[in-house]
Amino acid sequence: MTALTLPVNSFPHLIIVGGGFAGIELVKHLSGKPIRVTLLDRNNYHTFQPLLYQVASGGLGPDAIAYPLRKLIGPMTNIVFRMAEVQRVDTLNKEVITDIGRFGFDFLCLANGAQTNFFGNKELERNCLTLKSIPEALDLRSQILQEFEKAINKQQADGEMPELNFVVVGGGPTGVETAGALAEIRKNVLPSDYRELKANAMKVHIIEAAPRLLSAMQVASSSAAFRSLQQLGVDVRLNTSVQAYDRDSGLLTLSNGEVMQTNTVIWSAGVKGNILEGFPSEIIGRGNRYRVNAFNQLEGLPNAFVIGDVALMHEDPAYPQGHPMVAPVAIQQAHLFAKNIMRLIEGKPMKAFSYFDKGSMATVGRHRAVFESFGIRLHGFLAWWGWMFLHLMLLVGYRNRLIVFVNWMWNYFTYQRAIRIIIRKYVPKPE
Amino acid sequence: MTALTLPVNSFPHLIIVGGGFAGIELVKHLSGKPIRVTLLDRNNYHTFQPLLYQVASGGLGPDAIAYPLRKLIGPMTNIVFRMAEVQRVDTLNKEVITDIGRFGFDFLCLANGAQTNFFGNKELERNCLTLKSIPEALDLRSQILQEFEKAINKQQADGEMPELNFVVVGGGPTGVETAGALAEIRKNVLPSDYRELKANAMKVHIIEAAPRLLSAMQVASSSAAFRSLQQLGVDVRLNTSVQAYDRDSGLLTLSNGEVMQTNTVIWSAGVKGNILEGFPSEIIGRGNRYRVNAFNQLEGLPNAFVIGDVALMHEDPAYPQGHPMVAPVAIQQAHLFAKNIMRLIEGKPMKAFSYFDKGSMATVGRHRAVFESFGIRLHGFLAWWGWMFLHLMLLVGYRNRLIVFVNWMWNYFTYQRAIRIIIRKYVPKPE
Numbered sequence: 001m002t003a004l005t006l007p008v009n010s011f012p013h014l015i016i017v018g019g020g021f022a023g024i025e026l027v028k029h030l031s032g033k034p035i036r037v038t039l040l041d042r043n044n045y046h047t048f049q050p051l052l053y054q055v056a057s058g059g060l061g062p063d064a065i066a067y068p069l070r071k072l073i074g075p076m077t078n079i080v081f082r083m084a085e086v087q088r089v090d091t092l093n094k095e096v097i098t099d100i101g102r103f104g105f106d107f108l109c110l111a112n113g114a115q116t117n118f119f120g121n122k123e124l125e126r127n128c129l130t131l132k133s134i135p136e137a138l139d140l141r142s143q144i145l146q147e148f149e150k151a152i153n154k155q156q157a158d159g160e161m162p163e164l165n166f167v168v169v170g171g172g173p174t175g176v177e178t179a180g181a182l183a184e185i186r187k188n189v190l191p192s193d194y195r196e197l198k199a200n201a202m203k204v205h206i207i208e209a210a211p212r213l214l215s216a217m218q219v220a221s222s223s224a225a226f227r228s229l230q231q232l233g234v235d236v237r238l239n240t241s242v243q244a245y246d247r248d249s250g251l252l253t254l255s256n257g258e259v260m261q262t263n264t265v266i267w268s269a270g271v272k273g274n275i276l277e278g279f280p281s282e283i284i285g286r287g288n289r290y291r292v293n294a295f296n297q298l299e300g301l302p303n304a305f306v307i308g309d310v311a312l313m314h315e316d317p318a319y320p321q322g323h324p325m326v327a328p329v330a331i332q333q334a335h336l337f338a339k340n341i342m343r344l345i346e347g348k349p350m351k352a353f354s355y356f357d358k359g360s361m362a363t364v365g366r367h368r369a370v371f372e373s374f375g376i377r378l379h380g381f382l383a384w385w386g387w388m389f390l391h392l393m394l395l396v397g398y399r400n401r402l403i404v405f406v407n408w409m410w411n412y413f414t415y416q417r418a419i420r421i422i423i424r425k426y427v428p429k430p431e
Numbered sequence: 432m433t434a435l436t437l438p439v440n441s442f443p444h445l446i447i448v449g450g451g452f453a454g455i456e457l458v459k460h461l462s463g464k465p466i467r468v469t470l471l472d473r474n475n476y477h478t479f480q481p482l483l484y485q486v487a488s489g490g491l492g493p494d495a496i497a498y499p500l501r502k503l504i505g506p507m508t509n510i511v512f513r514m515a516e517v518q519r520v521d522t523l524n525k526e527v528i529t530d531i532g533r534f535g536f537d538f539l540c541l542a543n544g545a546q547t548n549f550f551g552n553k554e555l556e557r558n559c560l561t562l563k564s565i566p567e568a569l570d571l572r573s574q575i576l577q578e579f580e581k582a583i584n585k586q587q588a589d590g591e592m593p594e595l596n597f598v599v600v601g602g603g604p605t606g607v608e609t610a611g612a613l614a615e616i617r618k619n620v621l622p623s624d625y626r627e628l629k630a631n632a633m634k635v636h637i638i639e640a641a642p643r644l645l646s647a648m649q650v651a652s653s654s655a656a657f658r659s660l661q662q663l664g665v666d667v668r669l670n671t672s673v674q675a676y677d678r679d680s681g682l683l684t685l686s687n688g689e690v691m692q693t694n695t696v697i698w699s700a701g702v703k704g705n706i707l708e709g710f711p712s713e714i715i716g717r718g719n720r721y722r723v724n725a726f727n728q729l730e731g732l733p734n735a736f737v738i739g740d741v742a743l744m745h746e747d748p749a750y751p752q753g754h755p756m757v758a759p760v761a762i763q764q765a766h767l768f769a770k771n772i773m774r775l776i777e778g779k780p781m782k783a784f785s786y787f788d789k790g791s792m793a794t795v796g797r798h799r800a801v802f803e804s805f806g807i808r809l810h811g812f813l814a815w816w817g818w819m820f821l822h823l824m825l826l827v828g829y830r831n832r833l834i835v836f837v838n839w840m841w842n843y844f845t846y847q848r849a850i851r852i853i854i855r856k857y858v859p860k861p862e
Contacts (some may be wrong), residue, residue: 044576045852063492068851074623083580083853100584134854145475149514153531192505288624399841399849408835418830420499421476422514423565424855 011078012345015096015105017086017276018112019046019069020328022308026109029338031076035345038103040096042085044069047134048395050327051404053174055137057181058146058189058417062134064403066393067396068425086112089278091301107303107341110276110290111139114309114325117270117288126429127247128267131174133391140266141343141419143427144182147263152196162250164202165262168243170269171208172216173362178266181417183232188415204234205262207254209269210240213336214362215369216324221362221370224379228364235311247428273310289322294352296337305341307333316354322430323355325397327394332356334368363387442509446527446536448517448707449543450477450500453739453761455827457540461767462507464735466776469534471527475500478565478657479826481758482835484605486568488612489492489573489848493565495834498827514542517543520709522732538734538772541707541721542765545740545756548701549718552667557860558678559698562605571771573857574645574849575613580696583627593681595633596693600673601700602639603647604793607656608806609697610637612848614663619846635665636693638685640672640700645793645801647755652801655810659795675698678859681820702756706743716743720753725783736772740763748787758825763787794818797843 007342011034015147016023019041030037048065055062070209073079084098089108096103129140144166151163168179171420186202206213206229212222213229213236229236242265243253250261272288283299285291289312296311298304308330312322323329333353340350359373363384378386388408395401411417442465447454450472461468497624504510520539526536532762547563549556560571575597582594596609599610617633637644637660643653644660644667673696674684677686681692703719714730716722718741721729727742729735739761743753754760765782772782790804794815802814809817819839826832842848 040495043853044580061494062854063852064849066850066852066854068624068849070624071847071849073625077626080627082584138854149475153513193499193501195508196511229616248852272433391794399845399847402841403834407832410833414830416830418499418502419494419497420502421494421497422474423493423497423569 004292012106013038013104014107014109014341015040015103016109016111017041017096017391018110018308019043019081020049020113020308020330021327022111022113022334023166024067024069024072025331025334026111026307027076027079030265030341031073033078033342035078035341037076037079038105039069039073039079039081040084040086040103041069042083043083044081044083046396049132050173050394052131052134052137053178053181054066055134056131056140056178057185058141058145058409058419058421059181059411060404061140061419062270064400064407065395066134067160067400072396080116086276089276089304091278091304094303101161105303107344108305109337109341110304110306110310111308111330112274112276113330114271114273116267117272118267120271124242124245124265124267127245128169128265130267130273131178138423139426142424143264144185144423145422146418146426148190148194148197150263151201152194156369160203160261161201163196165260165265166202166264167252167260167262168204168206168266168268170267171197171206171210171213171236171238173214173269173360174268175206175208175266176213176229176362177206178268179229180232180368183229184365185232186233188247189417190421193420200233205237205260206234207237207240207242207261209239209255211239212383217360217362217370217372218377220377221372221379224370225362225364228368228379232365232368251292263418269327271309273312275310278357286322287312287325295340295350296333296353297350305337307337310413313353315352319355326360328358329355361387361390366415439521443537444469444535445538445772446471446534447540447542448472448527449541449739450474450512451480451542451544451739451761453542453544453757453765455498455500456502456762456765457542457738457769458504458507458510460766461512462504462785464509466509466710466772466774467511469536470500470504470510470512471515471517472512472530472535473514475512475514477503477827479831480563481604481822481825483562483565483568483608486565487562487571487609488616489572489576489850489852490612490842491835491838492850493569494516495567495831495838496826498831500508501847503827515706520735521705522709522735525734536734537777539736540768540772541703541735541737541741542739542761543707543741544705544761547698547703547705549698550701555676555696555698556731558676559696561698562609563702569854570753570857573853575616575854575858576851576853579621579625579628581694583625583633588646591634592632593692593694595628596691597633597635597697598683598693599635599637599692599699600643601698602637602641602667602669603699604645605699606639606697607644607660607698607793607795610635610660610665611663611799614665615659616795616848617664620848620851624851631664635663636668636691637665638668638671638673640670640686640733642670644669646727648791648793648803649808651808652803652810655801656793656795659799659810663796663799689852696710702740704743706741717753718743718756726771726781727764727784728781736768738768744784746783750786757791759789760786782813792818792821792829797846 045066287388290306309325363369369384371378436639578594721737725746740756792802794800800815802809
């Protein structure tokens with residue numbers, strides 16, 4: 001594997017691994033500064049993960065939530081991008097080893113986020129669908145529509161059909177939003193698109209191990225989300241977890257012994273950090289995250305930093321167990337790290353990170369959302385419009401905001417999820 | 432394989448194979464008529480093929496040009512849709528055999544269009560990219576972007592780089608439009624997205640076997656398209672065809688003995704009809720199309736009709752060699768067949784088809800198009816706006832028109848092709 005030629009000058013070289021919320025915030029703040037930056041990502045685009053469930057449910061196309069990283073860094077002359085899968089870090093020789101070659105660095109910033117956590121259960125990992133990337137969202141969209149097509153070809157028995165039984169595992173924001181979107185498909189799309197199916201033949205279940213949904217939010221918000229889902233006809237199971245799922249038979253076994261039959265299990269019950277090879281195991285903490293100090297610096301590796309979901313910091317007094325794995329933490333850490341790296345280069349002391357929580361929100365469906373910010377708690381109509389407005393603001397680039405806005409307005413006035421197309425058939429992973 | 436249960440009543444049952452321009456025009460006109468209709472398509476959406484090259488070149492997303500067939504037939508109570516791959520027709524027993532089962536019919540209408548024609552050259556078929564479906568367009572988009580990423584990782588020699596050498600084979604509308612789009616990427620996207628590449632390192636070639644481009648149009652239009660492509664820096668080769676292309680070495684051999692090196696050959700040099708199993712070979716004519724009479728009826732099979740690209744009719748006096756394989760013919764044949772099938776059922780005589788040619792057009796790039804209609808011939812600015820307006824009108828559904836319009840306006844004012852994202856990597860077919 002050859003060393004790659006990159007533009008050289010006398011400034012120190014920082015490699016950023018990952019173009020998620022943290023990575024793109026960081027390059028924005030380092031643009032024009034006396035530092036050379038190489039941004040690495042396996043994809044050539046940034047994914048706006050909060051709206052993946054809308055791609056899966058046919059409300060948005062991938063291009064509405066993906067932003068080309070080269071478009072972002074185009075005007076930033078001190079920053080280059082390489083599409084590369086990082087395989088390993090050689091901390092001794094200060095090199096990142098990728099599928100396209102080695103990159104030497106003076107400083108390293110890992111911002112490569114999190115992946116779905118199946119907590120070691122290989123059967124669930126093989127048989128469940130997930131929602132952490134655009135291809136996964138498109139696979140889920142295809143799977144949902146393929147099951148509808150299968151159902152319509154079947155002689156309909158009186159019992160539940162596994163084709164039309166959709167199970168969402170995990171009652172966090174992704175799970176709640178996905179279950180809500182499925183319930184709206186049942187209500188608004190199925191009756192006209194699949195006239196031959198019996199009304200209400202489709203069932204949506206959400207399974208949560210904790211005693212309430214959205215456990216990161218206040219109890220009142222959890223209750224509001226619960227009621228909204230029930231109003232949409234979703235079967236909500238709390239204090240329940242998944243024991244086993246066999247795709248061939250479709251049998252899903254719950255912790256209470258109950259068995260359901262379903263062809264579609266969507267796993268959104270947990271995430272864990274993406275750890276690269278080349279680091280001592282002592283610095284990996286809970287949730288498969290790198291332990292960092294208050295400056296997001298790795299213990300014993302003063303040139304290596306970690307920001308975003310994959311960073312585990314115990315030093316922030318309000319978050320002794322580490323920060324939640326959410327976009328605002330990633331963005332704030334990136335913002336501070338952009339300052340800290342320049343201070344470090346200039347020989348000045350770095351500043352400690354402290355998370356400023358502006359609130360959180362989740363949407364269940366049309367006019368149904370929960371919203372908490374600075375002591376204000378909303379649910380219903382206003383919370384829903386607030387959720388839409390804030391997500392439009394958070395999207396990267398004016399084009400994506402415009403396209404999402406146009407699609408949302410269309411969906412709002414027509415009650416449709418217009419993109420009911422199977423571009424590539426979903427084929428389950430082989431055993 | 433079991434017979435499928437479909438809603439039954441006393442009306443005769445028509446099966447339409449294919450939801451292209453012909454198929455969807457036909458269901459629109461049969462909606463509410465005393466006939467039962469089953470529309471079959473391998474996809475659950477209609478593809479607006481004229482804009483596939485814009486999906487390939489990152490100007491539009493798939494959802495802008497795909498229209499869900501179930502949305503179309505939703506309100507049409509006498510029409511059902513099945514997503515099915517048709518394998519064979521049993522004309523004796525009046526059954527269509529598909530991957531999901533058998534469908535009995537009283538009348539059959541084949542409207543399953545055309546596919547890329549490699550004229551029997553298996554090497555070209557294996558090694559070239561094509562533009563007949565949305566997955567193919569997305570593959571081409573990925574391939575183009577992947578080659579850019581490869582090029583930027585290479586030490587740049589002085590000669591041409593096979594990664595940045597793009598060859599379009601075929602100078603019909605698809606070829607001309609694709610070459611023009613690639614040339615605009617070179618001009619407007621490459622300099623900012625790939626600052627490290629040498630200016631003009633990318634080359635676009637178009638190879639046409641005939642003495643002129645757009646040979647279905649007037650000579651003046653061909654000349655205008657030729658000049659437009661040259662102004663955009665495209666290398667246009669006329670009277671030239673492709674002899675061989677080896678993907679491993681990248682060597683492309685032309686009929687004049689010249690050899691180019693390229694990683695991307697886009698084949699748009701011909702189409703042929705999609706013929707199903709179960710028909711006698713005598714009724715297959717030139718271009719792999721079914722010979723039909725003036726009523727689009729198959730010889731010796733009075734219950735079977737063929738419309739659109741795959742129909743070869745010699746009876747239209749102005750078109751003794753058969754009609755061009757274009758959307759307007761398909762739409763007009765569908766419109767007439769909708770009347771003829773009802774006349775046939777009512778015992779009335781059918782009417783002969785006669786194509787009314789409203790003109791043709793092709794676009795090369797921004798403010799560059801050619802347009803011919805009722806003796807009027809335009810090229811340049813006005814033709815380009817006319818092309819855009821007519822394509823917006825031809826698109827199926829208000830949502831797709833709106834989304835295409837918004838994307839086009841964005842692209843027009845920013846000079847961008849915004850969707851420069853590799854959702855799924857293109858992996859060439861194995862040898």
